[in-house]
Amino acid sequence: MKSDQLILNNPQSSPADSAKSKKKKMNERMTAYYLMVIPAAVLFFAFHTFPAIQGIYYSFTNWNGMNLDYDFVGLKNYINLFKDTSVRDSYIFTFKFAIFAGILVNIISLAIAIGLNAKIKGRNFFRAVYFLPNILSVLIVGFIFNYVFTNIIPNLGEKYHIEFLTKNILGNADFAWIGILIVFVWQSCAFNIILYLSGLQTVPNELYEASGLDGANRWQQFWKITFPVIAPFFTINMVLAMKNSLMVFDQIVAMTGGGPGTATTSISYLIYTGGLAGGEFAFQSANGVIYFIVIMIISVFQLKVLQKREMDM
Amino acid sequence: MRERTNWPVTILIALGSLLILIPLYISISIALKNPQELAESALSFPLNFHWENFTKAIEVTNFFSAFKNSAIITIFTLVFTLLSNSLVAYGVARNMHRKLFRNLYYYFVSALFIPFPIIMLPIVKQTSALGLNNPVGLILLYVVYGMAMNIFIYVGYIRSIPIELEEAAIVDGCSTWGVFWRVIFPLLTPINATVGILTCLWAWNDFLLPLVILSDSADATLPLVQYVFQTEFGADYNLAFASYLMAMAPMVIIYLFAQKWIIGGVVKGAIK
Numbered sequence: 001m002k003s004d005q006l007i008l009n010n011p012q013s014s015p016a017d018s019a020k021s022k023k024k025k026m027n028e029r030m031t032a033y034y035l036m037v038i039p040a041a042v043l044f045f046a047f048h049t050f051p052a053i054q055g056i057y058y059s060f061t062n063w064n065g066m067n068l069d070y071d072f073v074g075l076k077n078y079i080n081l082f083k084d085t086s087v088r089d090s091y092i093f094t095f096k097f098a099i100f101a102g103i104l105v106n107i108i109s110l111a112i113a114i115g116l117n118a119k120i121k122g123r124n125f126f127r128a129v130y131f132l133p134n135i136l137s138v139l140i141v142g143f144i145f146n147y148v149f150t151n152i153i154p155n156l157g158e159k160y161h162i163e164f165l166t167k168n169i170l171g172n173a174d175f176a177w178i179g180i181l182i183v184f185v186w187q188s189c190a191f192n193i194i195l196y197l198s199g200l201q202t203v204p205n206e207l208y209e210a211s212g213l214d215g216a217n218r219w220q221q222f223w224k225i226t227f228p229v230i231a232p233f234f235t236i237n238m239v240l241a242m243k244n245s246l247m248v249f250d251q252i253v254a255m256t257g258g259g260p261g262t263a264t265t266s267i268s269y270l271i272y273t274g275g276l277a278g279g280e281f282a283f284q285s286a287n288g289v290i291y292f293i294v295i296m297i298i299s300v301f302q303l304k305v306l307q308k309r310e311m312d313m
Numbered sequence: 314m315r316e317r318t319n320w321p322v323t324i325l326i327a328l329g330s331l332l333i334l335i336p337l338y339i340s341i342s343i344a345l346k347n348p349q350e351l352a353e354s355a356l357s358f359p360l361n362f363h364w365e366n367f368t369k370a371i372e373v374t375n376f377f378s379a380f381k382n383s384a385i386i387t388i389f390t391l392v393f394t395l396l397s398n399s400l401v402a403y404g405v406a407r408n409m410h411r412k413l414f415r416n417l418y419y420y421f422v423s424a425l426f427i428p429f430p431i432i433m434l435p436i437v438k439q440t441s442a443l444g445l446n447n448p449v450g451l452i453l454l455y456v457v458y459g460m461a462m463n464i465f466i467y468v469g470y471i472r473s474i475p476i477e478l479e480e481a482a483i484v485d486g487c488s489t490w491g492v493f494w495r496v497i498f499p500l501l502t503p504i505n506a507t508v509g510i511l512t513c514l515w516a517w518n519d520f521l522l523p524l525v526i527l528s529d530s531a532d533a534t535l536p537l538v539q540y541v542f543q544t545e546f547g548a549d550y551n552l553a554f555a556s557y558l559m560a561m562a563p564m565v566i567i568y569l570f571a572q573k574w575i576i577g578g579v580v581k582g583a584i585k
Contacts, residue, residue, distance in 0.1 A: 029489045037405060037417060040397065041421075043457050044457055047454060048427075048432065048458065050439075051435035051439055052431055065434070115322050119322075120318065128568075128576070132568065133333060134514075135518075135568050137520070137536045139520040140536065143557060151550075186336075253520070268430045272430070272521075284434060
């Protein structure tokens with residue numbers, strides 16, 4: 001029906017019979033387009049949107065995920081969320097983690113990308129090495145670093161009598177998050193370095209030469225020439241790093257299991273453990289809804305602020 | 314004016330790359346030692362290569378079964394993703410002036426902002442109720458969830474292909490399907506490479522989705538097996554690291570040969 005209307009709107013000034021066959025052809029083409037798109041949209045709704053709506057629905061119930069019956073409890077789960085200390089702690093941990101991860105990943109990646117973009121020997125080899133962590137399983141990298149933190153570093157600390165290295169950082173409730181941060185940064189930089197590098201390669205060399213003649217120093221060159229050109233890459237990288245770090249999960253499974261205590265329980269890890277094994281299906285669904293709203297706000301805010309900065313420059 | 318090699322930066326970059334390479338060296342070193350040698354030093358170069366760590370790890374974790382599961386899931390996800398997602402994107406891209414299609418585009422792409430944990434709990438119930446808590450269901454979810462990102466990538470690319478190419482094929486009597494498979498799909502090769510690489514890396518390395526979806530331990534993928542066998546590995550780190558290395562090896566080997574191509578593909582996907 002829709003396609004019919006569109007064809008009527010189509011200004012075709014050909015004879016009537018040819019218009020008819022054209023219309024038939026057009027109908028066939030539109031049918032094909034609908035057949036391409038509609039099944040995918042249905043599947044996407046069934047396996048992505050529908051579960052999300054279900055999650056919102058269950059967040060107003062007291063279902064534990066196993067019983068056959070449950071009751072509506074209104075906003076009770078949401079009210080309890082704000083009182084629950086483990087939920088509060090998971091938000092504090094996740095945000096502390098995401099802020100540090102976002103900043104560190106971007107500074108380190110940009111520094112390495114600038115180095116790789118300089119006139120160095122073996123650039124392609126080093127580029128390949130720095131990108132390597134991106135193709136490795138996050139979980140397995142977590143297991144490897146788990147061993148490094150629990151065995152190798154304390155052994156080195158004892159051997160060379162460096163007091164603060166002798167304790168396993170992952171066993172310390174105050175510092176375990178730093179261990180996870182190190183692994184996250186180690187792996188996330190790979191992708192961001194390559195992105196920054198491709199951004200840096202779009203800076204025309206003539207600009208540097210001209211500013212060099214004008215007597216600008218390296219630092220001024222960076223802020224006046226390089227940074228404005230790679231600002232869009234900074235936006236992508238910042239959003240990506242924050243989004244990934246807010247979702248941190250695999251590293252926690254591999255390294256701390258959320259501990260010691262609940263010191264490194266991230267939001268997604270809490271939803272997983274509480275919701276699937278802990279009988280808090282409805283409660284953690286509410287947590288998921290809040291988490292979704294928070295991520296939406298942050299994403300929109302980041303894009304707005306960072307894009308505005310790009311324009312100002 | 315030709316610049317000379319910048320040695321100070323070269324040295325800094327080389328030192329920095331050690332931070333990437335040392336953990337990998339440690340992994341290989343541990344996998345090749347026996348417990349006694351490991352107790353003496355984890356960092357020293359392995360003098361006797363204890364390949365039996367690998368054969369034992371293959372036995373303990375039933376490596377070939379997990380490898381087969383990972384390979385099947387990755388390959389089917391790859392094939393179905395390339396064929397279906399490009400087709401959907403074509404339908405959307407060529408009708409962006411129509412409201413329905415434009416809205417569908419925003420519908421798919423906006424899913425990029427929805428964090429998986431909000432879907433996680435209900436989708437576990439849903440897949441097990443539908444009997445999809447197995448590799449088939451997992452492949453389906455990868456293909457469907459991949460659409461958000463892939464349609465974004467494909468649509469941008471398809472819209473840059475001149476429509477005259479298609480009109481010529483239509484005049485020659487090609488149906489819309491024929492136009493897609495014979496004219497458009499071959500032109501998508503560079504962007505298919507990008508989507509293919511991203512899809513493979515995701516499906517091969519993913520842990521969370523197999524963890525919550527697969528119910529039968531016989532279906533476990535390689536990352537899942539490493540997790541499941543943590544308790545069995547216990548303090549036998551040599552065995553554990555041999556197993557880790559074998560799980561990572563296929564991707565690393567592919568990377569060694571196609572490194573330029575993979576980096577290029579990933580960059581193209583992100584910049585679009």
